[in-house]
Each structure stands twice: as structure tokens, then as C-alpha cells.
Amino acid sequence: MMRTATPRQGLLDRPLKIIFPIWVVVSVLIVVFPLYLVFMVSFAPGRALFGERPALFITDPTLQWWTRVIEGGDLVPPLIKSLSVATLSTLLAIVIAAPAAWVISRLPAGIRYTVVIGLLVTRMFPEFAIGISVATRFARLGLLDSYLGLILAHLIGSLPFIAWILVGTFETIPRDIEEAAAIDGASKLKTLMRVVFPLAAPGIAVASLFVWLYSWNEFVYARLLTTNQNTLPLQVFQAIDRGSKQDMATVAAVLTLPILFVVYFLQRYLRPGALAGAVKG
Amino acid sequence: MAVAEQAGRYRPSRAGLLAAWVRRHRFEIALITPLVAYVVLLTIAPIIDTFKISLTHPRTLAFPSGANYQANFGSATFREATVNTVIVAVLSLTLELAVGLAVALALHARFRGQGFVRTVMLVPLGVPTIVSGAIMLLIFARSGYMNSVFGGVANLISNIPGVDWEFRNLSWTTDGGIRTLATVAIADMWKVLPIVTLIFLAGLQSIPEDIYEAADVDGATKWQKFARITFPLLIPYITMALILRSIDAFRIFELALVLAGAIEPVLGTYIWDRYGPPTNDVFTASSASIVLFGIIMVFIILYLRFVATRAEVAR
Amino acid sequence: MAEITLDDVTKIYPDGTQAVTNLGLDIKDGEFVVFVGPSGCGKTTALRMVAGLEEISSGKIMIAGRVVNDVPPKDRDIAMVFQNYALYPHMSVYDNLAFGLKLRREKKEVIDKRVRDAARILGLTEMLKKKPRNLSGGQRQRVAMGRAIVREPQAFLMDEPLSNLDAKLRVQMRSEIARIQRDLEVTTIYVTHDQTEAMTMGDRVAVIRKGELQQAEPPQDLYEHPVNLFVAGFIGSPAMNMVEASVSRGDGAVFVEFAGNRLRVDDELLKERPGLKRFEGRRIVLGIRPEDFEDASLVPRAAKDRRIPATVDLREALGSEVLIHFTVKAPVVLTEDTKELAVDVGAEALEDLEQVAQQGENEFVAQLNPRTRARRGEPIELYVDTSRLHFFDPETGLGIYTD
Numbered sequence: 001m002m003r004t005a006t007p008r009q010g011l012l013d014r015p016l017k018i019i020f021p022i023w024v025v026v027s028v029l030i031v032v033f034p035l036y037l038v039f040m041v042s043f044a045p046g047r048a049l050f051g052e053r054p055a056l057f058i059t060d061p062t063l064q065w066w067t068r069v070i071e072g073g074d075l076v077p078p079l080i081k082s083l084s085v086a087t088l089s090t091l092l093a094i095v096i097a098a099p100a101a102w103v104i105s106r107l108p109a110g111i112r113y114t115v116v117i118g119l120l121v122t123r124m125f126p127e128f129a130i131g132i133s134v135a136t137r138f139a140r141l142g143l144l145d146s147y148l149g150l151i152l153a154h155l156i157g158s159l160p161f162i163a164w165i166l167v168g169t170f171e172t173i174p175r176d177i178e179e180a181a182a183i184d185g186a187s188k189l190k191t192l193m194r195v196v197f198p199l200a201a202p203g204i205a206v207a208s209l210f211v212w213l214y215s216w217n218e219f220v221y222a223r224l225l226t227t228n229q230n231t232l233p234l235q236v237f238q239a240i241d242r243g244s245k246q247d248m249a250t251v252a253a254v255l256t257l258p259i260l261f262v263v264y265f266l267q268r269y270l271r272p273g274a275l276a277g278a279v280k281g
Numbered sequence: 282m283a284v285a286e287q288a289g290r291y292r293p294s295r296a297g298l299l300a301a302w303v304r305r306h307r308f309e310i311a312l313i314t315p316l317v318a319y320v321v322l323l324t325i326a327p328i329i330d331t332f333k334i335s336l337t338h339p340r341t342l343a344f345p346s347g348a349n350y351q352a353n354f355g356s357a358t359f360r361e362a363t364v365n366t367v368i369v370a371v372l373s374l375t376l377e378l379a380v381g382l383a384v385a386l387a388l389h390a391r392f393r394g395q396g397f398v399r400t401v402m403l404v405p406l407g408v409p410t411i412v413s414g415a416i417m418l419l420i421f422a423r424s425g426y427m428n429s430v431f432g433g434v435a436n437l438i439s440n441i442p443g444v445d446w447e448f449r450n451l452s453w454t455t456d457g458g459i460r461t462l463a464t465v466a467i468a469d470m471w472k473v474l475p476i477v478t479l480i481f482l483a484g485l486q487s488i489p490e491d492i493y494e495a496a497d498v499d500g501a502t503k504w505q506k507f508a509r510i511t512f513p514l515l516i517p518y519i520t521m522a523l524i525l526r527s528i529d530a531f532r533i534f535e536l537a538l539v540l541a542g543a544i545e546p547v548l549g550t551y552i553w554d555r556y557g558p559p560t561n562d563v564f565t566a567s568s569a570s571i572v573l574f575g576i577i578m579v580f581i582i583l584y585l586r587f588v589a590t591r592a593e594v595a596r
Numbered sequence: 597m598a599e600i601t602l603d604d605v606t607k608i609y610p611d612g613t614q615a616v617t618n619l620g621l622d623i624k625d626g627e628f629v630v631f632v633g634p635s636g637c638g639k640t641t642a643l644r645m646v647a648g649l650e651e652i653s654s655g656k657i658m659i660a661g662r663v664v665n666d667v668p669p670k671d672r673d674i675a676m677v678f679q680n681y682a683l684y685p686h687m688s689v690y691d692n693l694a695f696g697l698k699l700r701r702e703k704k705e706v707i708d709k710r711v712r713d714a715a716r717i718l719g720l721t722e723m724l725k726k727k728p729r730n731l732s733g734g735q736r737q738r739v740a741m742g743r744a745i746v747r748e749p750q751a752f753l754m755d756e757p758l759s760n761l762d763a764k765l766r767v768q769m770r771s772e773i774a775r776i777q778r779d780l781e782v783t784t785i786y787v788t789h790d791q792t793e794a795m796t797m798g799d800r801v802a803v804i805r806k807g808e809l810q811q812a813e814p815p816q817d818l819y820e821h822p823v824n825l826f827v828a829g830f831i832g833s834p835a836m837n838m839v840e841a842s843v844s845r846g847d848g849a850v851f852v853e854f855a856g857n858r859l860r861v862d863d864e865l866l867k868e869r870p871g872l873k874r875f876e877g878r879r880i881v882l883g884i885r886p887e888d889f890e891d892a893s894l895v896p897r898a899a900k901d902r903r904i905p906a907t908v909d910l911r912e913a914l915g916s917e918v919l920i921h922f923t924v925k926a927p928v929v930l931t932e933d934t935k936e937l938a939v940d941v942g943a944e945a946l947e948d949l950e951q952v953a954q955q956g957e958n959e960f961v962a963q964l965n966p967r968t969r970a971r972r973g974e975p976i977e978l979y980v981d982t983s984r985l986h987f988f989d990p991e992t993g994l995g996i997y998t999d
Contacts (some may be wrong), residue, residue: 027398028402032404035404038412056426097316100313117585124528125328126574126577128553130327159316220535236409260404
């Protein structure tokens with residue numbers, strides 16, 4: 001029987017040709033439209049309480065909500081808290097996790113596998129099961145509303161994650177480079193500081209961004225450990241509770257803005273393997 | 282000219298070996314200790330602690346006691362929350378897998394501007410969950426944009442002579458029922474679409490091009506290629522996405538808090554309600570989080586069985 | 597510069613694998629010793645124990661008279677060239693060379709002078725500012741060498757440094773490394789699985805098999821007096837032909853017989869190897885190196901008892917010589933040694949060997965003068981230089997030399 005290399009025309013093929021571009025556009029719209037909304041509403045004129053909605057396409061944008069939120073003091077203190085907590089917890093996470101991840105990456109394969117899986121699994125635990133006990137203890141220690149308390153709580157999530165990513169990074173650095181350094185006269189510490197960490201710098205940077213993002217977005221621990229000094233996500237929640245659409249949208253926009261840059265920078269590194277179980281939905 | 286003979290046995294004591302090992306690796310031990318200590322003190326110990334609280338009687342403080350579990354399972358709200366959690370999980374998983382697969386198929390094909398579209402598709406990945414809740418509120422609240430779309434459609438229809446349809450604004454988020462749960466599921470779908478899409482894209486990319494060429498030679502249509510090649514080869518990736526997403530789906534909290542509130546509780550919001558004011562009941566809250574923990578453990582075990590292969594971890 | 601002593605060194609891995617067994621070797625100051633053997637024979641492990649990268653399970657290693665068992669690599673004052681070069685990818689060539697000196701807190705001027713001197717010797721002066729990823733394989737190899745040279749260490753340790761280069765570059769670097777070593781007179785241990793490298797570079801060659809040292813001697817001695825079948829088969833390319841033969845006495849001379857051929861052992865050889873007498877009337881393993889064959893028609897007055905007939909199965913013209921393959925109807929020698937050699941070639945080679953052994957046939961290779969008229973499928977008379985035969989005890993695999 002003769003067979004040709006031209007694909008056979010199926011019943012669906014012609015409609016598919018027409019549908020495909022629409023399909024792509026709809027996919028993009030699903031993603032982009034909600035984001036458009038949050039920024040659009042933050043610039044929308046007229047005070048929209050939850051009873052009304054601004055027009056879908058505004059023609060006369062206003063900065064009044066941004067000024068109001070900034071001047072009203074609802075934005076700057078939470079912004080500072082969120083920024084500090086995210087940045088400090090990221091730095092601490094690197095300092096604690098990077099050396100440990102190097103050790104893990106040099107363990108024998110079987111043990112390494114178990115440890116790495118263990119790290120992954122702790123990330124999957126529900127925050128409440130950990131957070132309730134942590135919150136009661138921190139309350140006793142006077143750590144509620146403190147930067148330190150929240151930083152420590154965020155490390156619960158970020159340490160296993162950053163360690164997990166960095167184990168993968170360190171595994172790509174050939175051991176004989178470390179051995180060469182040892183023979184060149186470097187101590188283990190010098191080898192780490194002058195050879196291993198510089199080589200892993202891109203991986204450490206990417207992992208840091210992920211961890212920073214996690215802390216910046218984190219809600220549950222922040223809620224459990226806060227009584228009045230809000231972080232930005234808590235501030236969004238408060239705005240939702242209070243009921244002005246523009247206030248809510250403005251704070252949400254502030255919270256989202258840095259993320260657009262971070263995600264743009266990270267997109268090269270977003271591979272399914274790196275996401276498996278790592279990024280919480 | 283030495284032909285070596287069999288080596289003599291060499292066998293130091295166990296304790297000696299351990300001491301020597303510790304001495305040789307003290308640098309490594311020093312480096313890993315902080316991480317281990319952290320995980321033990323701030324992850325494992327709190328879970329054990331929560332477990333203990335959950336088994337402590339709220340008034341007599343007797344231990345162990347099943348009182349908190351009894352109280353939870355006896356509570357209509359808790360049962361409702363559990364059922365709702367399952368419903369939301371099923372809804373959102375179905376949506377995520379279907380939309381994720383559709384989007385992945387669209388992105389897998391070659392077209393102009395593909396790189397840009399892929400970057401755009403990743404954005405919700407970084408958007409805070411609470412923001413995604415806020416956005417959905419803009420869309421699905423009584424005064425949300427969903428109603429303006431429906432209102433527009435209703436207007437059009439009511440302009441047709443003979444049709445009389447008066448449109449009433451819906452409040453997806455406050456009416457309760459399946460519609461509210463669906464809103465939570467949609468919000469969750471939007472938030473995790475990039476992850477699911479990426480997993481499926483990886484799956485699609487793992488299928489060698491020449492299989493399709495072979496199918497072309499055999500005269501397969503596009504649909505046949507999808508049904509007979511693409512889909513079966515994607516099944517491991519679907520399993521992976523399903524299990525991973527299940528773990529997260531049961532932990533759903535922020536979205537439910539914002540979109541469903543007290544009307545349709547899920548386990549996350551139930552725990553929060555018990556723990557927070559005015560109840561401040563740490564005992565039932567602990568017991569409910571241990572129940573949640575148990576449910577998630579089931580999926581973690583599934584994950585370990587089906588997903589976490591060595592290659593996966595090694596990337 | 598220093599002498600290195602390995603005294604009864606053994607390496608057992610935690611999983612029980614014994615990589616090196618009771619290795620003993622004295623390496624003189626300035627000597628170039630090559631460790632050679634099939635892959636996985638423990639030669640690299642031995643080198644890494646000298647470097648301090650691998651713990652010593654028992655025995656001791658001394659460098660310049662100091663026991664270094666518990667001395668970390670950084671304090672052993674040795675330099676090593678790695679198989680994959682192990683250059684620091686984030687440093688320029690200059691910094692790669694200078695790193696070891698900086699760590700030792702040498703003065704800036706000293707570092708600069710040594711780095712530039714090494715770069716000049718190795719022809720790297722133009723590349724000092726480049727990063728390793730912008731260098732060719734050969735250049736990377738030179739940087740790796742340079743990193744060792746600038747240190748002016750007690751010893752060079754080289755772990756198959758040329759195995760990642762293409763054939764032509766390998767030959768060139770081979771002589772270059774040998775020259776640099778002779779100029780600097782630094783004690784050197786060089787690990788390779790390539791017996792040509794071993795033969796051409798080493799003052800002494802140590803053949804290692806399954807973690808055990810077989811023989812450590814100057815290359816020519818090794819070639820001419822292999823201690824056992826393994827060394828005989830491993831050293832030399834094409835490999836030595838081996839066949840089971842019987843020893844008999846007659847007409848005042850000693851003969852070896854195999855597959856209907858009867859060769860008279862040269863009297864000189866008999867004097868050198870009196871041990872052969874013990875095997876009269878018994879079986880031995882006879883070894884004939886390919887170059888000890890010649891086309892009989894090119895040898896005037898080739899005595900009949902120094903010739904064997906053969907049929908050419910395959911003819912390989914290499915220009916300066918011609919290799920012919922022919923079948924000898926006598927069983928292949930199948931001992932642990934020859935099996936090990938076959939495994940080194942590949943698992944398939946071992947299967948082939950076992951299959952051939954069952955058929956009772958043996959393929960020989962002869963290296964002939966290019967003027968030979970041997971053609972494929974045609975018979976030929978081969979002359980055998982019977983003053984250069986090798987004999988081995990089939991039971992122990994050991995070479996038969998003294999009484």
C-alpha cells in the first residue's frame with residue numbers, strides 16, 4: 001500500500017486553522033485581563049464603593065487613589081515592613097541554606113535523594129499545622145508584630161526551598177574543581193568562598209528571587225503573627241474588608257508591580273522541574 | 282617485581298570510626314547544622330506541638346483526649362468546610378487541567394510572537410494570592426465586571442422582540458452555594474495556570490518530533506495524533522500536575538477567605554475562624570489542622586510514589 | 597622536589613570495594629613514574645591517595661620522608677593535573693595560574709614573575725586575560741599544566757591529563773610534558789590507561805591490575821621481560837600473540853609446538869631462561885610479539901624450524917609496515933589475566949574471546965615489512981624470531997625466566 005508523507009486532512013483540521021489564533025488570543029486574555037483590571041481600577045476616577053464599578057475602559061485616569069493611599073499612611077509602613085522582611089529573610093535564608101545545600105550536594109546519592117525529598121515534603125505541610133504552634137510560642141516570646149518573628153516564620157517556608165534549588169546548582173559544579181582548589185592550597189572554607197559560591201552565584205541569585213517573592217507574597221504566617229503592624233498582603237486584605245475598590249486595587253497594584261519585573265527576570269529559569277511542588281498556588 | 286598478595290583484614294572499632302568521621306567532617310557538620318536545627322525546631326517540633334494540642338482537652342487539659350476531634354466532627358460547619366474543600370479541589374483541578382492543557386497546546390505550536398506570549402503567560406505565577414483574590418472580587422462581586430458582561434448580553438437579548446428577560450445582578454461571592462465555590466476555583470485556576478501550563482509544556486516538549494512524522498507517514502489526522510500520541514504520552518505529566526495541585530488545593534485559604542468568607546467555609550478558613558477572634562479556640566483549630574495535615578499526607582505519599590523520581594529531583 | 601614512598605598502601609571503600617591492595621613503590625627524587633592499567637584498576641585511586649583526596653585505609657605514604665597520611669591536600673605541597681583540567685571557570689587564565697600562589701601568600705612580584713614564566717614556557721602569554729571557556733582543549737590542558745608548574749611543588753600528579761585531547765595533539769603534548777618534566781626535574785606520577793603514553797613518557801612504568809601492582813620497571817625492561825601474561829598482553833600494540841604450546845627436547849635443542857607448528861627455541865634465549873627446562877614435556881603459554889614475525893621470503897636463509905605456514909585472513913597496510921591477521925588452530929589462552937585484558941577492550945571482546953576459545957581457534961597478528969607480497973586469502977610462510985619468544989606458566993600466568 002502506498003503511503004504519502006503529507007498529513008491526511010482530518011475533519012477538524014480546517015476549523016483548527018481558524019480557531020487557533022483565537023485560541024491563543026483567548027489564552028492571553030485570560031491571563032492579562034484580570035491584571036489590567038487591578039491597575040485600571042487604581043487609576044479610575046470617582047469613588048467606587050462596593051456597590052458600583054468603574055467603567056471597563058477609563059478615559060480620564062486619576063492619581064488621586066495613589067496619593068490618597070500614600071498620604072493616608074496605609075501604604076508606606078506596610079511597604080517598609082514587607083520590603084524589610086522579604087529582603088532580610090532572603091539574606092538569612094542564603095546564609096543558612098547555601099552552605100548546608102553544598103554539604104547535601106556532596107552526600108552520597110542515596111542519602112542526598114532522601115534529604116532532598118525530605119526538604120520538598122516539609123514545604124507541602126499546611127501552614128496552619130506549623131503556624132498555630134509557632135504563633136502561640138512567638139506570642140509568649142513577644143515576637144508578634146516584630147520583624148524578627150515574621151522573618152523567622154518565613155524562613156520555615158524559604159529555607160527548604162532555597163536549599164532544594166541550591167543542591168541542584170551545586171551538583172552541577174564538578175567536584176574536581178574543589179579538589180583542584182584543595183591541592184592549590186585552599187582550606188574547605190576558602191574553597192567555598194572563592195570557588196564554589198562564585199561559581200554558583202547565578203543559581204543563588206535565582207533562588208534568592210524565588211524566596212524573596214515567597215516572603216513578599218506570604219499571607220498565612222503574616223496573618224497569624226500580626227496584630228496591628230500589617231504587611232502589604234495584609235493591607236490588601238484590610239482594604240478588601242473596608243470596601244473601597246480603588247483603595248484595594250491601589251495597594252494590590254503596589255504589591256504586584258515589583259513582581260512583574262521579578263517574573264520577567266525569572267522566566268528563563270522557570271522550568272517545570274523547578275516548580276514541582278515548590279511554588280505554592 | 283611484586284605480585285601483591287591478599288590484603289590483611291583491617292577493621293577499627295565502630296566508635297573509633299564514628300569519632301574519626303566526625304573529626305574529619307566537622308566543617309561539613311558545622312555547615313549543615315543550622316538548617317537541620319531550623320527544620321527540627323520550627324517545622325517538625327511545631328507540628329508535633331500542634332498534634333499534642335489537638336489531643337489536649339480544652340478545659341481539663343487532660344492528655345490525650347479526643348474531645349477536640351469530637352467537637353470538630355460533630356460541628357456542622359466543620360463537615361461543611363470539609364465537603365466544600367473537596368468540592369473546590371475537584372472543581373479547580375478539573376478547570377486547571379483542562380485550561381492548562383488547552384493553553385499549553387496553544388503555546389506549544391510555533392507562531393510569531395511565541396516568546397512574548399509565553400512570558401506574558403507566566404505573570405500570574407508571581408502575583409500574590411491575596412491580589413488574585415482581590416482581582417476576582419472586582420470581577421465576580423455583585424458590582425463586578427462579570428455582571429456588566431451578563432447585563433450587556435441580557436440587554437441585547439431583551440432587545441429582540443418577543444423575548445422578555447429581566448437581568449438581575451448576581452453576587453457570585455456572597456450568594457453562597459456552588460457558584461461561590463466555583464468562583465474560588467476559578468481564582469485558583471487563574472493563579473496556578475502558569476505552573477500547570479509549564480508542566481504540560483515540558484511534557485509536550487518531551488515527545489520527540491519524529492513520532493509525529495512517523496504518524497504523518499502512516500496517514501494520521503491531527504485529532505488522531507492528539508488522541509493516540511500526545512495524550513497518552515502526557516499522562517505522566519497529568520498525574521504529576523494532578524498530585525502536586527491536590528496538595529495545594531486542600532491548603533486553599535486566602536482565596537476562600539476573600540471570595541467565600543464565612544458563607545462557604547473551607548478547612549483553611551474554618552481553622553482560621555476557630556483560631557482567630559472571637560473564638561480564639563486553639564484546640565479545635567489544632568485538631569482541624571491535623572485533619573488537614575492528614576489529608577495532605579495522603580497526597581504527599583502519592584507524590585512520593587508516582588512523581589518524585591530521582592530524575593525529577595535531579596532536574 | 598622529593599622522593600615519594602608508597603608503603604603497603606591499601607584502599608577499601610565503605611561499600612567494601614577494595615580499590616588498591618598492598619601497593620608498595622619507591623619513587624626517586626625527580627623520577628617520572630607512570631601508573632598504567634585498564635580502567636578501574638585502581639591507578640587513579642592510588643594517585644588520589646598520594647594527593648590526599650582519598651583516605652588511606654592502611655599502609656602509609658611518605659613525601660620527602662614525611663608521612664602524609666593525615667596531612668590534608670593543601671599542606672602536602674603537591675600539584676595535580678586533572679583529567680578534565682578542573683580549571684576555575686570564573687577566573688582568567690592568569691588568575692587560574694596565580695590562585696595557588698595567592699593562597700600561599702606569595703609576594704605579588706613573585707606571583708607575577710612565576711605566572712609569566714610558566715605562560716611563556718607553555719605558550720600561553722597571549723591568553724592570560726581569557727577565561728577558560730574561550731580556550732581550545734589543548735590550551736586548557738596547558739593552563740592545567742601551568743597551574744602545576746607555577747607552584748614549584750614537591751611533586752606533580754597527573755591523572756590522565758591527555759585523554760580528552762585529539763590524537764594529534766596528544767602526541768604533541770606527550771613530548772611537551774615529558775620535556776618540561778625533565779627540565780624541571782620534579783618528581784612525577786602520571787596515570788594513564790594508554791600504554792603508548794606509558795612507554796614513551798615514563799622513566800619507570802608501574803602496571804597495575806585490579807588494585808595490585810604487577811611490575812614497575814623501565815619501559816624497555818617491561819616490554820622484554822613481562823612478569824606475567826597480564827603485563828605481556830597489556831604492554832605493546834598490537835598486543836602479544838599468545839597460544840598454548842608444549843615444550844619438548846630433541847636433537848640437542850628445545851622445541852615449542854602448537855597447532856602442528858614446531859619452533860626451535862634459540863640457544864641464546866634458552867640460556868636467558870633456564871626455567872624453561874622445568875616445563876619440558878609440559879604445556880606452557882607461548883607469546884610471540886607481532887614484530888617478531890617476518891615474511892619468510894624476505895629473510896635469507898630462514899631455517900625451517902623457525903618458520904610457520906599461515907593463510908592471510910586480513911591485510912592492513914599501515915605504510916611503514918603491514919599487519920596481517922591469520923588463524924592458528926590452537927586454543928586461545930583463557931586465564932584471569934587474558935580475560936581481564938579482553939574486558940579492558942570491552943565486554944563484547946570478552947564474549948568474542950570466550951566464543952573463539954570454544955572453537956579452538958586463535959587469531960594472530962604479524963607485523964611485516966611493507967615489501968611483503970602477502971595477499972588476503974593466500975598462504976604465506978612466516979619467519980619467527982625465536983630468540984625473542986616469551987614463555988609463561990599456564991597455571992600461574994607468571995613469566996618463565998629463572999630456575
